[in-house]
Amino acid sequence: MVYHPGKKLVILAEGCFGQSGSKTAIGVIRYGANPVVAVLDSTRAGKTVADYLGIRPDIPIVATLDEVQDQLGTTADALLIGIAPRGGALPEAWKAIILQALDRGMDVWNGLHLMMTEDPELNERAHRSGAIIWDVRKPSASLPVSSGHARHVAAHVVLTVGSDCSVGKMTAMLEVEKIAQQRGIRAIFCPTGQTGIMIKGWGVPIDRVIADFVAGGAEKLVLEAAEDNDLILVEGQGSLFHAGYSGVTLGLLHGSMPDHQVLCYQVGRSTVGDGYGVPVPSLAEMIRVYETMAAAVQKPAPVISIVVNTLGMSDTESREELKRAEDETGLPADDPVRFGSERILQSILDAGKDLKKPKRG
Amino acid sequence: MVYHPGKKLVILAEGCFGQSGSKTAIGVIRYGANPVVAVLDSTRAGKTVADYLGIRPDIPIVATLDEVQDQLGTTADALLIGIAPRGGALPEAWKAIILQALDRGMDVWNGLHLMMTEDPELNERAHRSGAIIWDVRKPSASLPVSSGHARHVAAHVVLTVGSDCSVGKMTAMLEVEKIAQQRGIRAIFCPTGQTGIMIKGWGVPIDRVIADFVAGGAEKLVLEAAEDNDLILVEGQGSLFHAGYSGVTLGLLHGSMPDHQVLCYQVGRSTVGDGYGVPVPSLAEMIRVYETMAAAVQKPAPVISIVVNTLGMSDTESREELKRAEDETGLPADDPVRFGSERILQSILDAGKDLKKPKRG
Numbered sequence: 006m007v008y009h010p011g012k013k014l015v016i017l018a019e020g021c022f023g024q025s026g027s028k029t030a031i032g033v034i035r036y037g038a039n040p041v042v043a044v045l046d047s048t049r050a051g052k053t054v055a056d057y058l059g060i061r062p063d064i065p066i067v068a069t070l071d072e073v074q075d076q077l078g079t080t081a082d083a084l085l086i087g088i089a090p091r092g093g094a095l096p097e098a099w100k101a102i103i104l105q106a107l108d109r110g111m112d113v114w115n116g117l118h119l120m121m122t123e124d125p126e127l128n129e130r131a132h133r134s135g136a137i138i139w140d141v142r143k144p145s146a147s148l149p150v151s152s153g154h155a156r157h158v159a160a161h162v163v164l165t166v167g168s169d170c171s172v173g174k175m176t177a178m179l180e181v182e183k184i185a186q187q188r189g190i191r192a193i194f195c196p197t198g199q200t201g202i203m204i205k206g207w208g209v210p211i212d213r214v215i216a217d218f219v220a221g222g223a224e225k226l227v228l229e230a231a232e233d234n235d236l237i238l239v240e241g242q243g244s245l246f247h248a249g250y251s252g253v254t255l256g257l258l259h260g261s262m263p264d265h266q267v268l269c270y271q272v273g274r275s276t277v278g279d280g281y282g283v284p285v286p287s288l289a290e291m292i293r294v295y296e297t298m299a300a301a302v303q304k305p306a307p308v309i310s311i312v313v314n315t316l317g318m319s320d321t322e323s324r325e326e327l328k329r330a331e332d333e334t335g336l337p338a339d340d341p342v343r344f345g346s347e348r349i350l351q352s353i354l355d356a357g358k359d360l361k362k363p364k365r366g
Numbered sequence: 367m368v369y370h371p372g373k374k375l376v377i378l379a380e381g382c383f384g385q386s387g388s389k390t391a392i393g394v395i396r397y398g399a400n401p402v403v404a405v406l407d408s409t410r411a412g413k414t415v416a417d418y419l420g421i422r423p424d425i426p427i428v429a430t431l432d433e434v435q436d437q438l439g440t441t442a443d444a445l446l447i448g449i450a451p452r453g454g455a456l457p458e459a460w461k462a463i464i465l466q467a468l469d470r471g472m473d474v475w476n477g478l479h480l481m482m483t484e485d486p487e488l489n490e491r492a493h494r495s496g497a498i499i500w501d502v503r504k505p506s507a508s509l510p511v512s513s514g515h516a517r518h519v520a521a522h523v524v525l526t527v528g529s530d531c532s533v534g535k536m537t538a539m540l541e542v543e544k545i546a547q548q549r550g551i552r553a554i555f556c557p558t559g560q561t562g563i564m565i566k567g568w569g570v571p572i573d574r575v576i577a578d579f580v581a582g583g584a585e586k587l588v589l590e591a592a593e594d595n596d597l598i599l600v601e602g603q604g605s606l607f608h609a610g611y612s613g614v615t616l617g618l619l620h621g622s623m624p625d626h627q628v629l630c631y632q633v634g635r636s637t638v639g640d641g642y643g644v645p646v647p648s649l650a651e652m653i654r655v656y657e658t659m660a661a662a663v664q665k666p667a668p669v670i671s672i673v674v675n676t677l678g679m680s681d682t683e684s685r686e687e688l689k690r691a692e693d694e695t696g697l698p699a700d701d702p703v704r705f706g707s708e709r710i711l712q713s714i715l716d717a718g719k720d721l722k723k724p725k726r727g
Binding site for chain 1: 658
């Protein structure tokens with residue numbers, strides 16, 4: 006198996022570490038089980054991850070793969086492609102670095118739409134050194150059309166939905182999973198995107214699935230997770246208000262059939278996506294639309310709390326924003342990264358199915 | 367080019383001609399430009415297409431490919447796979463017939479999810495005889511993520527939406543295209559499904575596209591069609607109320623950015639899909655949800671008329687149903703197959719952008 010939590014990673018984030026384009030890199034550093042020995046970004050070489058994120062035993066940023074061994078005196082088992090560019094194409098300049106890694110026998114963990122296992126040159130070089138290329142976004146060959154059966158699971162299913170892409174839907178569920186597990190709840194995060202899959206080593210890359218099978222992929226994820234868990238935390242994707250990706254969002258909603266939704270937004274964004282001409286709607290309007298679409302398939306899924314991504318604000322400003330969101334919606338609002346996820350988890354437990362009730366069958 | 371309107375077709379509809387599973391067969395017979403010399407369905411051999419559809423210069427139904435030449439004294443250029451089973455897998459029993467066709471040098475037009483060009487045996491046999499396999503559902507390699515630009519086209523864009531799959535969304539737009547063109551309007555039907563693509567020889571198989579690119583595929587279709595046309599009639603897919611396919615429907619809506627929607631339903635259906643436990647909503651509720659989701663990306667697209675599929679009813683019953691739909695919605699309602707598409711076209715012209723206004727750029 007190509008995924009193993011013991012494998013040491015170098016993360017490629019050339020030219021954009023710490024920026025929104027490196028959200029896969031940041032996600033894996035923050036939440037992944039794997040040790041990260043270095044980040045590759047020649048434009049930030051000499052700095053450290055702590056300079057940008059202020060977290061974890063610090064990780065150096067280097068300019069080349071050579072430096073990892075020469076200067077850091079360590080080796081790595083895999084090169085993780087730590088960006089998620091629009092459309093997913095491979096920047097040509099990066100190919101040399103990937104070839105270099107493969108030649109050294111390092112695996113490549115690739116979350117792009119572009120399938121590296123279908124590139125003859127990369128394949129050949131991997132074959133020669135015995136390295137393995139993991140195309141994280143390659144869905145399993147046979148996904149079903151959704152049957153709607155996820156509505157019947159005994160477990161409590163919660164989905165994060167959002168105002169936009171990259172507002173914190175994955176992060177919120179990872180934070181809630183952590184604290185729920187600490188409390189002894191059989192909770193599981195269900196990865197639906199490349200970053201989540203690289204963090205957990207399993208999942209369905211829902212945006213890469215053939216359109217007819219998006220809901221079926223989400224359903225499969227929930228049915229599997231429900232076998233051994235009482236609280237299923239499904240990673241949301243996209244937004245019903247994002248004209249580029251809304252179909253993915255709706256397929257995920259109707260396939261996973263959540264009992265409840267948690268709405269996520271980031272402070273300071275005024276438009277949805279980039280260039281679509283869509284202002285971020287009011288919280289009330291977003292709640293109305295998400296609840297309307299859940300109810301459209303006779304599986305009402307009330308929005309029960311609000312996750313606010315307060316990146317870049319002070320604690321005081323953040324508290325004001327949370328209060329504003331609570332006053333506007335009458336729902337608990339919190340930023341799990343800044344203040345912890347207790348209140349979001351509590352909203353789930355308060356709303357919930359009884360997580361201790363016996364399962365079917 | 368594999369598609370040519372002069373190619374003579376045999377349509378494979380084994381075991382289900384005239385039933386809902388043969389909607390591709392029926393669609394191509396009704397609306398395709400290609401001559402159809404026979405339908406293959408051993409369970410109905412000896413009957414004719416007129417026995418089931420009552421249309422067109424009549425077409426014999428035969429049990430085997432041999433009979434086409436032996437008994438009918440004609441040859442065919444292509445075998446068209448005339449079914450669209452759930453999930454798209456190839457019934458094993460059909461493979462022998464397909465191989466037989468390929469061995470005779472007949473092309474195969476395949477609308478299933480299963481890609482016949484990826485089957486080594488079929489490929490080898492096609493190669494040997496010089497036949498061509500057309501995987502209709504294979505999308506072009508490079509579709510973009512939607513940019514939202516379809517909202518800016520000067521042409522009037524209309525999308526059919528529906529209560530469910532297979533209610534008449536394609537048929538309605540084909541009927542409207544025909545009469546609009548007869549009136550001298552530069553109108554074009556934009557195919558988004560395998561049947562529409564086999565009828566017109568072009569299009570985007572939107573349900574086969576990778577989920578991230580559904581809206582982008584729809585946008586591409588509209589932008590291309592808008593270059594030479596004033597009225598763009600986009601074939602709808604699925605339903606926002608169908609938990610299996612709603613993501614496809616929403617991606618198509620947000621990619622094509624219609625100015626108006628035409629809502630289609632079939633009389634007598636009580637549930638959406640099969641086994642999803644979703645009753646068909648009221649017309650008012652369906653209109654509300656479709657208009658909500660168009661407005662969600664700041665491109666309001668009012669529902670302007672109702673297409674009623676009155677299959678199986680008498681003319682009198684049909685007129686009563688149309689009146690009921692009109693009374694309930696305040697919108698014109700008609701069945702284009704039974705009564706012609708004048709009223710639906712008129713609803714578009716009445717609502718419309720001025721179709722004669724000069725185009726941008």
